[in-house]
Amino acid sequence: MISTTEFYEKLVHNFVSAVRARREGIFQIDLQLRPYGNAGSLSVSLDAFRRYFSPGGPAWAYERQALVRLRHVAGDKALGQQVTRLRDEYVYTGAGFDVTAMRAMRERQVRHLVKGGHL
Numbered sequence: 001m002i003s004t005t006e007f008y009e010k011l012v013h014n015f016v017s018a019v020r021a022r023r024e025g026i027f028q029i030d031l032q033l034r035p036y037g038n039a040g041s042l043s044v045s046l047d048a049f050r051r052y053f054s055p056g057g058p059a060w061a062y063e064r065q066a067l068v069r070l071r072h073v074a075g076d077k078a079l080g081q082q083v084t085r086l087r088d089e090y091v092y093t094g095a096g097f098d099v100t101a102m103r104a105m106r107e108r109q110v111r112h113l114v115k116g117g118h119l
Helices: 004-018 046-053 059-068 077-091 099-113
Strands: none
Touching: 004 046, 046 059, 046 077, 059 099
């Protein structure tokens, strides 16, 4: 018997490996578009999604902005519609985009991900 978390982790891996196209790169599932990126679980509850991406949550402004790429592709239609409504609520607020926070995150990425002399 496996835990619910393990079940959904395997489900995500199986789903991603099943998506194929005649030309590589046409369909891409961005698994970093989830709470805590690579450090986070491949699947999260709706409550965890709300907590992370809500305006008062720990998500960076650019992470909320990246939700514009989020699309419901399979599964429960009502849940997909609910996640889409949350996405729209969190992304299309009418508030200005925090460019300073985005630049700070980009500088952090460069410091941690880019090897010297390769920028």
